[in-house]
Amino acid sequence: MIRQIKLLSKVLLANTFGINKLRYGKDKTDKIRFFIVLVAMLFLIVSVGLLVYKMFSAYCKAGLGFPVPTYLYVFVSILTLVFTIFKSGAVLFSIKDYDMLISLPVSKAAIVISRFITMYVNNILVSLIILVPGIGTYVYYERPEISFYIICLISVLFLPLLPLTIASIIGAIITAISSRMRNKNLVEIVLTFGLFFGIFYIESILTDKSAEMTPAMLQDLATFFNDKIKQIYLPAGWFGEAINGNKTSFILLILVPILVFGIFALIVGKYFQSICSSINAISAKNNYRLETLKENSITNALLKKEFKRYFSSSIYVTNTLIGYILGAVMCVIILILGKEAVLNKMGLGMIASQVDAYFPFIISLMFALMSITASSISMEGKNLWQVKILPVKSIDVYNSKILLNLIIAAPFYIISVITLVLAVKPSGLNMLFMIVLPLCYIVFSAVLGITINLHFPNFNWENEAVPVKQGMSTLFTMIISLASVALPLVAKYFLKSVSIETVIMVTLGILISVTLGMYIHIGKKELITL
DSSP: OHHHHHHHHHHHHHHHHTHHHHHHOOOHHHHHHHHHHHHHHHHHHHHHHHHHHHHHHHHHHTTOOTTHHHHHHHHHHHHHHHHHHHHHHHHHTOSTTHHHHHHSSSOHHHHHHHHHHHHHHHHHHHHHHHHHHHHHHHHHHHOOOHHHHHHHHHHHHHTTHHHHHHHHHHHHHHHHHHTTSTTHHHHHHHHHHHHHHHHHHHHHHHHHHHHTOOHHHHHHHHHHHHHHHHHHSHHHHHHHHHTTTOHHHHHHHHHHHHHHHHHHHHHHHHTHHHHHHHHTOOOOOSOOOOOOOOOOOHHHHHHHHHHHHHHTOHHHHHHHHHHHHHHHHHHHHHHHHOHHHHHHHTTOGGGTTTSGGGHHHHHHHHHHHOOGGGGTTGGGGGGHHHHHTSSSOHHHHHHHHHHHHHHHHHHHHHHHHHHHHHHHOOOHHHHHHHHHHHHHHHHHHHHHHHHHHHHSOOOOOSSTHHHHHSOHHHHHHHHHHHHHHHHHHHHHHHOTTSOHHHHHHHHHHHHHHHHHHHHHHHHTOOOOOO
């Protein structure tokens, strides 16, 4: 069975990371794209690393470095759990290659374990992006003994195992339940946003409390949370004790996840066929009746199709809507609590009188980062032919995707602008900028997403998370959108004699010109042939 697991895992990982296409593909464009993605990923890794270093170095400098390894262990475990729950069911019990695999002379347990290994590799790579700078910061400030490095290295390899197993069980249950519900995607969307804002709310409470505490109180609080974490999540406690030399805790840290996963793999392997059939079963009523047929214009028909496609995927909605929601929530909070109070909580109270002119860029950032169109072409998947055979122009398809993006963003944009204007009470020109600049960034981001996705499409995906969360197009759109907001601010920092109003007007001119240029460009491009 080990050989079967090895072969299946190799194939799955090669498909996930596009290794075969890179090694054996004759198209040089694929290799160029790969290296572009590699550079972009390195930039992202460095950015995350600097953020992690900044956060945990503050702990260490304040004399609160002792719980950092435990915090990192718990944080990565929670991250693995949260980001795996809603895709584990679809990955482990995917029906797409089920018929082919079940007919091969391989054990069902090998299929389960190979799919699990694929999720494990993905999660361990993401975990290392956070763990390496976090542990590196702890080592730099605390100077632990040699045994710490060995225990830490081994523990990290087994860290994702338990949360992945738990997430797989929960994900399978959610998939099984939601598959029998009429609005299953709505259930997943509500659960995901509820979880996110629950974590956000708890973090804000802790931030408020810590801001009011003395160093001694913070020391006691860190000790309290460290002890509570060890009680609630036993592996974190074992990890904390293991790095302090407790051999029993180290053995438990390794054996328990392996044992839990082993039991899970045996049970699922035994009942794999029946579980797949049950989870992916679709019930349908036979009382369909042909009623009045309605005729729509090309734009309306394509737009309705886009709406149905968008809201049929909980992964698509939750990963693209969060920026708009956060932008609106931030503006409402500023209106309720007041600009000064919010800036004080962020540690920026000293610049409260100077920040008004920068609010157009602040709110634009929230709306520019998340582009629904960045993966909209890729989301057509292997059904792209259905769009290509329609008697419509390619630009009509692009327009419907851009229009969907603008319609989804519109209510959040309106709420944000109205609440921010009421909260800040800007002058005439600044009010105009506060209205126009975010709107231009929304349109720019929507057109940019389509443009990049046409050059970096991905139709050969098994799970929707691949084009939405891991796609090259999504990554490039986010990086370029971030740069488009950051560069004017960097320019203002160095050109101190230039007013912020001038910077905004120049930015508006460039944004409008680039957006029109991209729109003209995509108007000349045909839909990609599979």
